[in-house]
Amino acid sequence: MNKIYNPKKEDWKAILERPTKTVADIEATVNQVFEEVKGGGDTIVKKYTEKFDGVSITDFLVSDDEIVEANSLVSVELKEAILLAKENIDTFHSAQKTEGIEVETSPGVQCWQVKRPIQKVGLYIPGGTAPLFSTILMLAVPANIAGCNEIVLCSPPNKEGKIHPAILYTANLCGVTKIFKVGGIQAIAAMTFGTESVPQVYKIFGPGNQYVTVAKQIATKHGVAIDMPAGPSELLVVADDTANAEFVASDLLSQAEHGIDSQVILVSLSKVLLENVEKAIEEQIQDLPRKEIAQQAIDNSKLIYIEDAETAQELINEYGPEHYIVCVEDEGSYLSAITNAGSVFIGNYTPESAGDYASGTNHTLPTNGYAKQYSGVNLDSFMKSMTFQKISKQGIQEIGSAIELMAEAEGLQAHKNAVTLRLNSLDDE
Known part of the structure; x- marks a missing residue:
């Protein structure tokens, strides 16, 4: 990893730059697919599925038989784990329900606010190098709590034209209305315009690669809302000598294995910890099945030494991490100082993986610095507020x-x- 000691503030922007392409690099490709899908529907979706996923699909809609088959292929142990996670996610998001408000602003002037569910939502679930069935829990559970009428899910097929069984099992468990074997730009375009098979939706949720991220942003130009510009995953850890170096290394690697364009950063006031974490990463990465992916992400990542807490806190807010682990003795000062982060994990025994799967918080979070102005997905993401007045x-x-x-x-x-x-x-x- 790249080690940096006491960087000057004027160098922070360059040091903290994400390893992502700019929108301009891929916007032309996205726009072309969008225009073709808008005019050609399923035929064009099929064309790009063959081109990008290497498989010919005749019927994009997942059948009941496929769901039954998938159910039989998921182990009892995994089903139990998914059910535990679903229960915690349901508990946390149900607690976010709020009552409407009613106020008499002046004598004879009644104003009130009511929340209504978004009727049609689309969920994008990556399924390439890692089938993220956990993201279905994070999106479909609150969508159901909110009361969304139609929940459409798109996920890319494998070379056999199938979706991972755990994705199908979880989608069915969580009340997804329709599941489609469509991925990438063409999936976002299909949900934006609607095709003969895929319904048009009002808001699209879910993470994806840089092409999916740009496609979601382009969708907003065509009247469809999105959760946020969620791109490649990222993690920043702040740690001192009270942190367990092996734990910190495992957390950094847990994000690095997401993809080659992921980024992880360790900020520390301890040079000794930086050295120990680097050694632990070198050891742990050898045993990872996704070693090559993790290694490329680690090559884009940073170990940053800062000599005082105030400067470290300022640098962290400047970065605005998607995931932020605080593992320091004086955690209170870091927690009160943080203003820009998607989700915060505190202490030696709170791995970021817990939020990814089963603690109950949502893992669909703002990346690429968008934590400065976006919230992570929550119950209100699936609702809209309407105001009423009677005079x-x-x-x-x-x-x-x-x-x-x-x-x-x-x-x-x-x-x-x-x-x-x-x-x-x-x-x-």
Whole structure:
């Protein structure tokens, strides 16, 4: 890993740069696929599935028989683990329900807010080098709690034209409405425009590679909302001599194995810890089945020594990590200082993997610095707030003159007239 000691602030931007392509590098490809899918529907989706996934699919919709078969292929032990995780995720997200509010802002002026579910949502579940069935739990569970009517799931097929059994089992368990064997840009485009097979949705959720990330951003130009610009995974750990170097190394590797464009960073006030973690990474990486992927990510990652906590905290907020592990003696100061992070993990016995799977928090989080302005997925992500108001005769008299004055000052006479007519009618009574 790249070791950096007390970097100057003017160098932080370059040091903390993510190893990702810019939108411009791949936007042309995404736009081409979108335009073709918009005009050609399933035929074009089939074309790009053959091109990108290397398989010809005649029917994108997963059948009931395929779901039954998948159910038989998932071990009892894995099913039990998925059920435990589902229960914790359900508990945490159900607790996020809030009551509507109702206020009388002025005498006779009633205002209230009600939340309604988004009716049609699309879930994108990566299934290439790692079939992320855990992401279904993170998306379908809150979607069901919110009350979404239609939950569509797209995931790329393997070379045999199938989706991983654990993905199908989990999707069926969590109440997904329809499952489609479609991945990549063409999946996002299909959910954006709708095809003969894939329904159009109102909002798209889920992580993916850089092409999927750009495709989701392009989808917003066509009237479809997205959860966030979630791209390659990343982790920042801050640790001191109270941290277990082997634990820290395992956490860094757990994110590095996601993909070659993942990034992990260790920030520490201890040079000794940096050295020990580096050694532990070298040892642990040898036994990983995804060693080659993890190694390329590690090559893009950093070990950063900072000599004081205040500077370390400032650098961490500047980075805005997706996942942030705090493993220091004075954890309180780091927790109070953090303003930009997707999800925070505290102490030697809180691995980031817990949030990925079974603690109950959501693992669909902002990456690439978007933690500075985006929240991770939560129950409200699947809902929208609607406001209502009802004004009585007394109410319009209370606020009417203020509305007239403000409308006139903005040069909007019809706005003023809408109030004046009502006030005059009351004067005639």
